[in-house]
Amino acid sequence: MEKYLSAKSLPKDWEDNIGNNPYLKKDFLEFIEKIDNSEKSYYVFRNSQGKIDTQFLISKTVDNDIAMFTPFKIPVVLNSIYYPFTLSKPGGIFGNITKKEVSDYLSNLKGFKLIINVDESCIINNFARGKILPKCMMKINWNSFDEYMKSLRAGYRRRYNIALEKSKNLNFYILKNNKTEFNEKMYNLYIDVYNKADYKLGKVAIDFFRQEDLVILVLEDNEKEIQGFAAIHKNNDELLFEFVGLNKKNISKYDIYIRLLLEIVRYGTENGYKIIDFGQTTDEAKLKLGCKYENLYALINHSNGIINFLLKKLTPFIQYKPLDENKFHVFKSNYSNI
Secondary structure (H helix, E strand, O other), X not given: OEEEOOHHHOOOOHHHHOOOOHHHOHHHHHHHHHXXXXXXXXXXXXXXXXXXXXXXXXXXXXXXXXOOOOOOOOEEEEEEEOOOOOOOOOOEEOOOOOHHHHHHHHHHOOOEEEEEEEOOXXXXXXXXXXXXXXXXXXXXXXXXXXXXXXXXXXXXXXXXHHHHHHOOOOEEEEOOOHHHHOOHHHHHHHHHHHHHOOOOOOOOOHHHHHOOOEEEEEEEOOOOOEEEEEEEEEEOOXXXXXXXXXXXOOHHHHOHHHHHHHHHHHHHXXXXXXXXXXXXXXXXXXXXXXXXXXXXXXXXEEOOHHHHHHHHHHHHHHOXXXXXXXXXXXXXOXXXXX
């Protein structure tokens, strides 16, 4: 096992095994070290040929609520095998060859350990496992936004035409220079959304939105007041919806959130993306947009045997309960989004 205390010191082959996960790239990991002050460390486990089989980031974070999907609150300090804020990709790659070595190492770490946003194939011995917020995925099966709208069943198409009508007098544009144009007022719109969120999984600093490779979609009224924005990340043929900011006074008046979701669909379609990862929150709105669930899991362990036993018993009761996605018949019968 190899341990590194900074992203800058990671081995040359760190990115050889990360696949389509942009958040495990060295430059992104270095970036989040600059904007977040939680204690971070990185781990590498190699196979007998010396190639990376398992690699992950640990962020040591405080005041984490492990019962966030229930009416109760259980705040704890965590060794979180994840980023210090919400992203829909996992904070590591977990191979099969080194599974026992990884399990032994993590089980022996003192206190709580939490692995977030892994798929159902990730099972680690001595860790309880439960569902976390699923991500909402849209496969783009149309060639234009108009074709998307025509593919919808009448009730959904009517709903989205209402949103477009309510917001038709807003100016829509994309920031040209995130570094200079993304300001405190826009950031405060994100903070408003974060503070009202049912499930808080970490707050990002303003500099996150000033990354050059983010696409920031903006709605602004005629008095130049920002009504909302959406931050999306280009990732090969996949578009990742990361964060949103909304003017809470006018969300209903202009249907801001629905309009931004539609603009993400438009952007993805018009720019040739195959998949839009709409992320993990407000799943009902996204299922009604035409998304399908991709289930994600959290694995949790405690070094104290009694606490760990209780975690295994409690996890089925504190895990997330997804909606029935099959009750939303969004598309006409000759279209699908599977």
